[in-house]
Amino acid sequence: MSVLNHKVYVLLTAFSAVVRGAIATRPAVAVSPFAQKALTIVSSHPIVKSNPYTEWFARGEATIEQSRDLVQQFSVFSNLFLLAQLNKVINAPTIEEMREGKEILANEIGVVFKPKNQKRNGMSAGFDPSVVSTTGSVEGGVYSNRAAHFEWLCDVGHSLGMRFEDLGKRRLGSEATLHFCDKLFEIYGSEDLSVSLGASFAIEHWANAGFWDHLVDGFTKLNARPGPGVLLDDGTVSHTAPLGFWKFHQVLEAQHAEHTMDELEEAYACGRIADEAKFEEAANAMLDACAVFWAGLDATRKGESYVLPASSKAKFDI
Numbered sequence: 001m002s003v004l005n006h007k008v009y010v011l012l013t014a015f016s017a018v019v020r021g022a023i024a025t026r027p028a029v030a031v032s033p034f035a036q037k038a039l040t041i042v043s044s045h046p047i048v049k050s051n052p053y054t055e056w057f058a059r060g061e062a063t064i065e066q067s068r069d070l071v072q073q074f075s076v077f078s079n080l081f082l083l084a085q086l087n088k089v090i091n092a093p094t095i096e097e098m099r100e101g102k103e104i105l106a107n108e109i110g111v112v113f114k115p116k117n118q119k120r121n122g123m124s125a126g127f128d129p130s131v132v133s134t135t136g137s138v139e140g141g142v143y144s145n146r147a148a149h150f151e152w153l154c155d156v157g158h159s160l161g162m163r164f165e166d167l168g169k170r171r172l173g174s175e176a177t178l179h180f181c182d183k184l185f186e187i188y189g190s191e192d193l194s195v196s197l198g199a200s201f202a203i204e205h206w207a208n209a210g211f212w213d214h215l216v217d218g219f220t221k222l223n224a225r226p227g228p229g230v231l232l233d234d235g236t237v238s239h240t241a242p243l244g245f246w247k248f249h250q251v252l253e254a255q256h257a258e259h260t261m262d263e264l265e266e267a268y269a270c271g272r273i274a275d276e277a278k279f280e281e282a283a284n285a286m287l288d289a290c291a292v293f294w295a296g297l298d299a300t301r302k303g304e305s306y307v308l309p310a311s312s313k314a315k316f317d318i
């Protein structure tokens with residue numbers, strides 16, 4: 001990362017922290033009773049309050065094998081998330097919400113956001129996650145294979161000696177990871193708006209609950225750690241993993257969190273949340289599934305086998 005890019009990154013990270021603080025300390029008068037209740041529900045969920053796996057990873061003590069396991073399971077989640085997002089697009093209740101869903105989907109697969117008020121597509125800098133925009137719209141943006149988030153994650157995998165076939169496929173997912181991915185498809189992508197909005201609200205809070213910071217911290221420490229490195233197929237030795245994938249999402253998700261309360265208020269005011277109990281149940285069920293994903297990784301890193309709770313196997317049927 002260049003000095004300039006580093007400065008931009010530091011500024012964006014500082015901005016993210018301010019956004020998080022603003023959400024946490026938002027005056028109660030600005031929030032409707034329903035939104036306040038929703039915020040209380042997601043903020044008090046165990047996986048939003050603390051994440052033992054990523055807290056451990058942040059210490060930079062993971063072995064190469066443990067790092068590979070994280071990247072592999074994350075790559076399965078990253079790839080299968082596309083199905084959940086497409087399901088959300090297909091089930092969108094309005095053309096505007098369909099477009100919002102496609103912003104996320106198109107950006108995931110490689111369309112770079114074109115910042116507002118920028119006439120050119122701004123891609124002279126390239127498609128590296130350290131330089132592409134985290135704001136704007138895919139409308140007028142440029143597609144590049146190299147801007148696909150999955151390709152950035154493949155770069156991380158390659159630095160750890162992993163190949164394309166070691167990443168992203170459903171068959172590579174643990175039971176815990178697949179449970180999370182299937183619940184995303186089912187709940188986050190639900191046709192029932194009370195359910196999908198509850199899941200969206202929960203997911204955005206989970207994504208801004210600090211786990212990206214932990215993963216950035218962990219990989220930064222691992223990169224600085226002396227060691228023999230990883231012998232790659234081409235005979236070279238890798239000592240560092242690229243940080244762009246993790247840092248891009250760290251900034252992106254802080255921005256998403258900034259908008260979630262407003263989006264929730266709007267959806268509620270428009271009468272889209274017909275069943276408040278369902279909304280709450282979906283938010284909790286989605287976060288339970290997030291917790292399963294991390295618990296699966298935590299069990300593997302400890303050399304334990306993870307047993308999916310029987311209660312989480314049932315189809316979400318409310």
Ligand SMILES: [Fe+2]
Nearest residue numbers: 108149150249
């Ligand atoms: Fe992504």
Ligand SMILES: [Fe+2]
Nearest residue numbers: 204207253256
């Ligand atoms: Fe998000």
